[in-house]
Amino acid sequence: MEPSYSISELSNEFGVTNITIRYYESIGILIPKRYGQKRIYSSSDRVTLELILRGKRLGFSLSESKEIIDLYSASQGEEGQLKLLINKLNDKRLELLEKRKDLNTALATMDSYSAKCRQRLKELESDK
Amino acid sequence: MEPSYSISELSNEFGVTNITIRYYESIGILIPKRYGQKRIYSSSDRVTLELILRGKRLGFSLSESKEIIDLYSASQGEEGQLKLLINKLNDKRLELLEKRKDLNTALATMDSYSAKCRQRLKELESDK
DNA sequence: ATACATGTTTACGTTTACGTAAACGATAAC
DNA sequence: GTTATCGTTTACGTAAACGTAAACATGTAT
Numbered sequence: 001m002e003p004s005y006s007i008s009e010l011s012n013e014f015g016v017t018n019i020t021i022r023y024y025e026s027i028g029i030l031i032p033k034r035y036g037q038k039r040i041y042s043s044s045d046r047v048t049l050e051l052i053l054r055g056k057r058l059g060f061s062l063s064e065s066k067e068i069i070d071l072y073s074a075s076q077g078e079e080g081q082l083k084l085l086i087n088k089l090n091d092k093r094l095e096l097l098e099k100r101k102d103l104n105t106a107l108a109t110m111d112s113y114s115a116k117c118r119q120r121l122k123e124l125e126s127d128k
Numbered sequence: 129m130e131p132s133y134s135i136s137e138l139s140n141e142f143g144v145t146n147i148t149i150r151y152y153e154s155i156g157i158l159i160p161k162r163y164g165q166k167r168i169y170s171s172s173d174r175v176t177l178e179l180i181l182r183g184k185r186l187g188f189s190l191s192e193s194k195e196i197i198d199l200y201s202a203s204q205g206e207e208g209q210l211k212l213l214i215n216k217l218n219d220k221r222l223e224l225l226e227k228r229k230d231l232n233t234a235l236a237t238m239d240s241y242s243a244k245c246r247q248r249l250k251e252l253e254s255d256k
Numbered sequence: 257a258t259a260c261a262t263g264t265t266t267a268c269g270t271t272t273a274c275g276t277a278a279a280c281g282a283t284a285a286c
Numbered sequence: 287g288t289t290a291t292c293g294t295t296t297a298c299g300t301a302a303a304c305g306t307a308a309a310c311a312t313g314t315a316t
Contacts, residue, residue, distance in 0.1 A: 054230050054233065054234060055234075056187065057187055057226075057227060057230050058186070058187055058227065058230055058231060058234065059184065059185055059186050059187025059188075060187075072241060075241075075244065075245065075248070078252070079249065079252050079253075082245055082248060082249045082252070083249065085245055086242055086245050086246060086249070089238055089241065089242045089245070090242070092238060093235065093238050093239070093242070096231060096234055096235050096238070097235075098185075099185060099186065099231060100228065100231050100232075100235075102182050102185050102186055103186060103224060103227060103228050103231065104228075105182065106182060106183075106186065106224055107221065107224050107225075107228075109179075110217055110220060110221050110224070111221070113200060113203075113217065114214060114217045114218070114221070116203065117203065117210055117213055117214050117217070118214060120203070120210060121207065121210045121211065121214070124206070124207050124210070125207075
């Protein structure tokens with residue numbers, strides 16, 4: 001039996017609001033089943049939400065995340081489609097590597113600045 | 129002699145519009161000197177712009193970047209301030225490390241998915 | 257049976273991060 | 287000397303990503 005989740009279970013678990021989750025549905029990126037009028041989320045929906053939120057943290061827009069998610073869910077193509085898919089995935093991979101470069105630069109900047117601060121603090125201490 | 133830049137020199141170099149740069153001024157994050165009414169950007173202003181744009185690529189809002197930039201430009205404090213600063217920098221550093229984790233997760237997901245696609249492609253080839 | 261928690265839709269509002277358009281100033285080129 | 291070129295301010299517009307409020311449905315608890 002596949003587990004399923006209500007909207008509030010998901011919103012609580014991931015620290016977002018129900019409104020946010022419904023918004024994702026309204027833009028066609030996270031579309032759950034229904035039981036009557038209530039939304040029922042599968043574990044695959046849960047993974048999708050994880051991808052969306054991770055994407056946000058990494059500075060991807062919702063439409064960019066949608067693009068990637070659509071790629072993931074389009075695995076069962078024939079040869080031509082598969083090749084295209086692999087290429088697109090590779091592009092996205094390169095984007096991520098660029099981001100990691102940026103991130104490492106930012107970390108290095110921060111570390112060196114922080115070191116400068118600690119140095120200055122030491123000087124102040126020894127001046128006492 | 130310190131180099132200086134016009135607004136268009138910077139916007140061209142970094143691939144943004146003059147409007148964007150003026151907007152950063154309007155929110156108090158990138159404030160150049162003036163020659164008459166024209167904006168003159170120093171190399172320190174240039175660095176600030178770099179920080180802002182890198183921050184954007186990493187998913188920081190302008191106000192978050194402003195926070196960090198304000199930290200950087202507040203190095204000349206006395207002991208208490210310095211300690212506070214070092215702590216804040218450390219917080220930001222942890223945020224960046226979290227992001228790097230996210231990034232590595234995303235990369236791993238992508239790689240394994242891409243491998244699955246290549247595998248499937250191979251199977252199709254050999255079925256011919 | 258009714259209160260309450262949880263869900264729904266619909267319409268409108270809000271913040272962030274800019275873009276557009278108009279009207280104008282200053283300097284350089286012909 | 288006027289015509290580009292580059293800049294300026296001011297007011298208004300816009301897309302993305304939600305939030306707010308109202309009015310209503312539905313299942314559970316007492």
